[in-house]
Amino acid sequence: xxxxxxxxxxxxxxxxxxxxxxxxxxxGSGPRDPGAAMAVNEVGEVVxxxxxxCVEGAVVTEALSILQGExxxxxxxxxxxDDEAFAVGLTCGGTIRLFIEELAW
Amino acid sequence: xxxxxxxxxxxxxxxxxxxVTVIDGPNTGAKLLVRxxxxxxxxxxxxxxxxxxxxxxxxxxxxxxxxxxxxxxxGETTPEDLVDTxxxxxxxxxxxxxxxxxxxxxVDFTAALAKVAKVLxxxxxxxxxxxxxxxxxRFPMAxxxxxxxxxxMFDERGDELGPRDAVCILTHDPKFDVPAVQGAxxxxxxxxxxxxSRTTHDKRLExxxxxxxxxxxxxxxxxxPIGLDLGARTPEETAISICAEIxxxxxxxxxxxxxDASGPIHQ
Numbered sequence: 113x114x115x116x117x118x119x120x121x122x123x124x125x126x127x128x129x130x131x132x133x134x135x136x137x138x139x140g141s142g143p144r145d146p147g148a149a150m151a152v153n154e155v156g157e158v159v160x161x162x163x164x165x166c167v168e169g170a171v172v173t174e175a176l177s178i179l180q181g182e183x184x185x186x187x188x189x190x191x192x193x194d195d196e197a198f199a200v201g202l203t204c205g206g207t208i209r210l211f212i213e214e215l216a217w
Numbered sequence: 218x219x220x221x222x223x224x225x226x227x228x229x230x231x232x233x234x235x236x237v238t239v240i241d242g243p244n245t246g247a248k249l250l251v252r253x254x255x256x257x258x259x260x261x262x263x264x265x266x267x268x269x270x271x272x273x274x275x276x277x278x279x280x281x282x283x284x285x286x287x288x289x290x291x292g293e294t295t296p297e298d299l300v301d302t303x304x305x306x307x308x309x310x311x312x313x314x315x316x317x318x319x320x321x322x323x324v325d326f327t328a329a330l331a332k333v334a335k336v337l338x339x340x341x342x343x344x345x346x347x348x349x350x351x352x353x354x355r356f357p358m359a360x361x362x363x364x365x366x367x368x369x370m371f372d373e374r375g376d377e378l379g380p381r382d383a384v385c386i387l388t389h390d391p392k393f394d395v396p397a398v399q400g401a402x403x404x405x406x407x408x409x410x411x412x413x414s415r416t417t418h419d420k421r422l423e424x425x426x427x428x429x430x431x432x433x434x435x436x437x438x439x440x441x442p443i444g445l446d447l448g449a450r451t452p453e454e455t456a457i458s459i460c461a462e463i464x465x466x467x468x469x470x471x472x473x474x475x476x477d478a479s480g481p482i483h484q
Contacts, residue, residue: 113310114228114229117229136284136308137284140481146283146284186240187241206483211240213238213246217220217248
């Protein structure tokens with residue numbers, strides 16, 4: 113998160129809306145611990161990462177749909193072990209849960 | 218100030234702070250910002266929920282942990298109280314100050330170790346009594362360079378060290394090693410490594426015994442000779458072997474190659 117602050121501040125100073133995705137939980141093998149974070153602004157600029165590159169693309173899509181009001185903030189799951197998991201998986205076979213929200217606080 | 222402004226200021230200042238976020242339940246997205254010796258800021262939607270989340274977040278912060286916790290909507294925590302209530306899931310994210318590494322001895326190995334330790338996120342202090350060696354110019358990567366003997370250093374700041382921290386003694390000079398080892402043993406530091414050949418190690422044990430440090434449970438805390446058996450030769454390779462040992466001690470692994478072990482890679 114610390115690495116994200118400068119970019120987030122710059123985006124917000126430019127009046128760009130920002131969505132924040134944070135790893136809250138991992139099961140099995142997972143590349144990043146809870147707290148790993150990435151931020152996406154309304155024009156699709158990205159900073160940070162939440163996995164080894166496996167799910168970042170899908171996170172950008174979800175983040176943008178939150179900023180566009182198409183979905184509510186909440187937990188999304190990536191991985192193979194959950195029936196409701198997104199189609200995008202982790203190559204390591206684990207499951208990660210992210211909380212995605214607009215940074216409006 | 219907004220919660221984000223308070224949070225980012227604390228993170229930048231490396232002050233301990235925890236952010237509690239409701240990730241599932243009524244008020245999803247609600248925040249409580251928790252800092253030791255400060256009133257909490259924000260709220261999760263119920264005063265009793267705020268109270269228990271504040272208490273739990275302080276404990277998580279103390280341990281440097283982040284993770285998900287469950288409560289009832291009015292802060293219920295016991296399993297009986299949680300039957301038939303909707304659950305509130307919160308994510309407690311902790312930002313603890315970085316762990317410290319104190320390196321005694323201003324030698325070539327020190328510069329390499331300080332570099333690798335910085336990569337791993339340590340706040341690095343280099344300490345040597347010799348003014349001409351312990352200079353900022355030689356150790357620009359260190360957060361702090363102290364010209365002092367180990368005794369005064371531990372007397373002054375030893376109580377800062379805890380289980381996440383490391384003391385690496387690279388001097389292999391008995392008049393420096395012995396007080397450094399004794400100083401480190403008097404703290405709660407999680408890792409104490411001491412450099413030197415096996416011959417140096419044996420002589421050091423004799424000197425420590427002469428100085429009154431011979432209890433097996435104390436000597437058992439020393440990683441001496443320092444480092445994993447990687448066959449490291451250069452200062453940089455040695456630094457990797459020391460840091461790898463620190464990681465393995467923290468996780469309780471014996472550090473074989475992943476290929477030669479089985480079971481999950483992460484636990």
